[in-house]
Amino acid sequence: MQRRTFVAATAASAATLAAPMLQAQTLPNGPVRIVVGFAPGGGTDVLARIVGQKLQAMWNLTVVVENKAGAAGVIAADLVSKAAPDGNTLLMAHINSHALAPGLVPKLSYNVERDFTPLTLVGVTPNLLVANVDQPAKTVQELVAQCKANPGKVTFGSAGQGSAQHLAIESFKLAAGVDALHIPYKGSGPMIVDLIAGQIQYSFDTMTAATPHVKSGKLRAIAQTRAKRASGHPTVPTMAEAGFPGFEATTWYGLVGPGKMPAAMAQRMNEDINKVLAMPDVKEKLEQYGAEDGGGTAQQFASFIRAEQQKWGKVIKDAKVTLDS
Secondary structure (H helix, E strand, C coil): CHHHHHHHHHHHHHHHHHHHHHHHCCCCCCCEEEEECCCCCCHHHHHHHHHHHHHHHHHCCCEEEEECCCHHHHHHHHHHHCCCCCCCEEEEEEHHHHHHHHHHCCCCCCCHHHHEEEEEEEEEEEEEEEEECCCCCCCHHHHHHHHHHCCCCCEEEECCCCCHHHHHHHHHHHHHCCCCEEEECCCHHHHHHHHHHCCCCEEEEEHHHHHHHHHCCCEEEEEECCCCCCCCCCCCCECCCCCCCCCCCEEEEEEEEECCCCHHHHHHHHHHHHHHHCCHHHHHHHHHCCCECCCCCHHHHHHHHHHHHHHHHHHHHHHCCCCCC
């Protein structure tokens, strides 16, 4: 009897000691980098830093944001797709890298479903149709008139060729029956600098990146591109309200890891990111930037990515958009 009691007690002690070790294995060993496919200052960068700072405190690990700008987020996605699935390298995935690139890049170096582990959707934002403050158009209809009076000369900047902003421009051109000049940049940050300076005239930029400049009066918001008005911009009309029913062009962000991450680690990260997104100060910041409807399970995020690929793949095909267009 005594021996059985001793064995049982020893087993219980071992299980108690093993529990923290098992929990520790659901987090990476060493620093975590969140790779962002755009320049500092853009919407993807801002959200990555907001979430990364909270995860650093929660995990007691160094979490850094690493900017790898270029090819509308594809360069960063390619880097993470080839990283070890140990949780030390994550990607702030973006509509560009995970929904648009598969339809735009004939020989894409990664497969979205195979080479990434979805963790959590961070947020969906409208794009804001914004103008340099010296431009005459204050409404969508005035902008349409300006474009028709100056075919091929009114300039629209975007975060890159084939980016979500670029496709929003092309969708607007098709819907309005106008011709305009697209100027691609390497991210929202440098594009906004030129927009404020008057080097370009308009942009469909992410609400996340454009909001601080609209609030400060450096840019003018003309419309937003989601079906409903974002809580952060209750006075800015939607494109549908401005005479373009059904016009919707959003940008979304979500954390993913390399493919074949351990299931327990992916689950732990999903739970912790959801906890971060539920924090009042984080919710307030995300709402200020127009990022809404984040959170949920990894499976929901995976389904969302698939649906976005199908939607934009059809748009790219129907509009005959290429990376050279």
